[in-house]
Amino acid sequence: MSDDTIAIGGDEYTRVAAVGDIESNRGIAVSVDGIEIAVFNADGEFYAISNRCAHQSAPMCKAGEKKINAEHTWTESRGGVNAEACTVSCPWHLWEWDLETGKNEASGQRIATFDVAVRDEDIFVRI
Amino acid sequence: MGSSIQRLDSNAEVPEEAFDVDVIDMDFHVNPLEEDLEPYIEDERALDRLTTEFGMWPIPDKWDAAYAIAEGNEGLFTQGRAEVAEDVYEACQKFAIDTPIVNCALNMLPQQHHPVLKNAVLEAGNSYMLDHFVDEDVPTALSIAKWDVDHALDELDRWGDEDGVVAAYSWFDPREPWGVEAFDPVFEKLESLGLPLLLHGSLAFWPQHSYVGDEMLTWTEVLGFDWPIYGMVNTVNMIMRGVFDRYPDLNVVFQEAGHWWIPFARYRMDEFYEMHPEDVQITPRKFEDGGHYLDRAPSEYLRDNIYVCTQPFALPRRAGEARGMLDLSMASDTFLYSSDWPHQTLDPPTWFFTSRAFRDDEELRDDILHDNAEEILRL
Numbered sequence A: 001m002s003d004d005t006i007a008i009g010g011d012e013y014t015r016v017a018a019v020g021d022i023e024s025n026r027g028i029a030v031s032v033d034g035i036e037i038a039v040f041n042a043d044g045e046f047y048a049i050s051n052r053c054a055h056q057s058a059p060m061c062k063a064g065e066k067k068i069n070a071e072h073t074w075t076e077s078r079g080g081v082n083a084e085a086c087t088v089s090c091p092w093h094l095w096e097w098d099l100e101t102g103k104n105e106a107s108g109q110r111i112a113t114f115d116v117a118v119r120d121e122d123i124f125v126r127i
Numbered sequence B: 001m002g003s004s005i006q007r008l009d010s011n012a013e014v015p016e017e018a019f020d021v022d023v024i025d026m027d028f029h030v031n032p033l034e035e036d037l038e039p040y041i042e043d044e045r046a047l048d049r050l051t052t053e054f055g056m057w058p059i060p061d062k063w064d065a066a067y068a069i070a071e072g073n074e075g076l077f078t079q080g081r082a083e084v085a086e087d088v089y090e091a092c093q094k095f096a097i098d099t100p101i102v103n104c105a106l107n108m109l110p111q112q113h114h115p116v117l118k119n120a121v122l123e124a125g126n127s128y129m130l131d132h133f134v135d136e137d138v139p140t141a142l143s144i145a146k147w148d149v150d151h152a153l154d155e156l157d158r159w160g161d162e163d164g165v166v167a168a169y170s171w172f173d174p175r176e177p178w179g180v181e182a183f184d185p186v187f188e189k190l191e192s193l194g195l196p197l198l199l200h201g202s203l204a205f206w207p208q209h210s211y212v213g214d215e216m217l218t219w220t221e222v223l224g225f226d227w228p229i230y231g232m233v234n235t236v237n238m239i240m241r242g243v244f245d246r247y248p249d250l251n252v253v254f255q256e257a258g259h260w261w262i263p264f265a266r267y268r269m270d271e272f273y274e275m276h277p278e279d280v281q282i283t284p285r286k287f288e289d290g291g292h293y294l295d296r297a298p299s300e301y302l303r304d305n306i307y308v309c310t311q312p313f314a315l316p317r318r319a320g321e322a323r324g325m326l327d328l329s330m331a332s333d334t335f336l337y338s339s340d341w342p343h344q345t346l347d348p349p350t351w352f353f354t355s356r357a358f359r360d361d362e363e364l365r366d367d368i369l370h371d372n373a374e375e376i377l378r379l
Helices: B016-020 B034-040 B044-050 B072-077 B085-095 B115-132 B149-159 B181-193 B219-240 B262-275 B284-289 B298-305 B319-328 B362-376
Strands: A005-008 A011-018 A027-032 A035-042 A045-050 A080-082 A087-089 A096-098 A113-119 A122-126 B005-007 B024-029 B099-103 B140-143 B165-172 B197-201 B252-255 B306-309
Touching: A005 A113, A005 A122, A011 A027, A011 A035, A011 A113, A011 B005, A035 A080, A035 A087, A035 A122, B024 B085, B024 B197, B024 B252, B024 B362, B034 B115, B044 B115, B085 B099, B099 B165, B099 B362, B115 B140, B115 B149, B140 B149, B149 B165, B149 B181, B165 B219, B181 B197, B181 B284, B197 B219, B219 B252, B219 B262, B219 B298, B219 B306, B262 B298, B262 B319, B298 B306
Parallel strands: B024 B099, B099 B140, B140 B165, B165 B197, B197 B252, B252 B306
Antiparallel strands: A005 A011, A011 A122, A027 A035, A027 B005, A035 A045, A045 A113, A080 A087, A087 A096, A113 A122
């Protein structure tokens, strides 16, 4: 086990970021052993799901990014995190994914989700 | 051994290979604010009426695209709102688009009733685009009225030979199709200018106020099928009524009309025409010219004069099936890539770098991504 990993309940978790690295209701993308993962901060709760939308492979980590000339549109961001519903919507086509189950209700499709643990201001993900 | 961990740079949203290929986007929308268009409305009377209380009053719809989208009308601006050239460059960088063909996206204009006011707005949109995009070397498609041929000709006289204007932009809809002879002066002018005619779906003509249209209650029916039906109707009408015998160098591009209907039209037109060709001689152009039959098989005009934009591509996931569809669609001659930025229907060029149908056929990929567009646009 390296400095980047810890064991929780017998499972290996990999450190992917510090808590302060991810703004509230935004995400970052990391690759862990070649797997692309988007890690989201939903009002202080952290979730990890596949970074690729099942629809057309959009990078989910961009959800919540500010639009071009956002002030002249009705909403500020390209897709985004809905902390209350515990979902994230894709920045391209607004497909909505459950952050806990990875499910899209409309299509019935799922994308991968990953267990997350926070220890001492560090975020760990189990692959 | 520890895990391999890497923070990804997600500035680019499409595969890296996309940045190594020229990508021409045939349908990139610019959305100037109303207040930015107003200074370009030259007639004081029109400006006064447009800025007094209500502005233009649309014909009411019974259905709204916003019903189908989680964020409602925000589907129009899911990616943002481009107003000047720098906005376009910023958006294109994310999606590896090298050459966006921008248009003013006044797609609601045909829905307006008042002929003087909508001509004034159309002119203002073109003037805005000339100042903010053509003069900034962004290749631009400027708008011409379908509802007023004389006005369309006036506009083509005003800017038709400007460098940087690469196409004329108008709309298809369930009203009179583009095969009608009244449009001949427009075709003649476009041919002489070397400009293709881009025909975009119009927000004006949701298929309502008819028995069938009134019962269309979903996005899937209206955008998914009604627009393609009218794209197909316009295509067949132009071909069978002899537009391309009279104007063989005219190129027509359907935007948001779908594209997988090409095989259906290709084989069905030829079958029906070859078995029942005797009424072609009494269509007005043939009648006037003394022609008996079309000069070529209908499918040949489809291959040579008609183009369809790919957004949304909806490519079959199995590469073999995709290849079959592309072959039957004559995609190497008829398909043009389009993104439809900034709408929720955005289609980045991802398909061309993830499907084996294109990995195994880079020539076809290049035809759709840039070669076909370069052939017809006045770049």
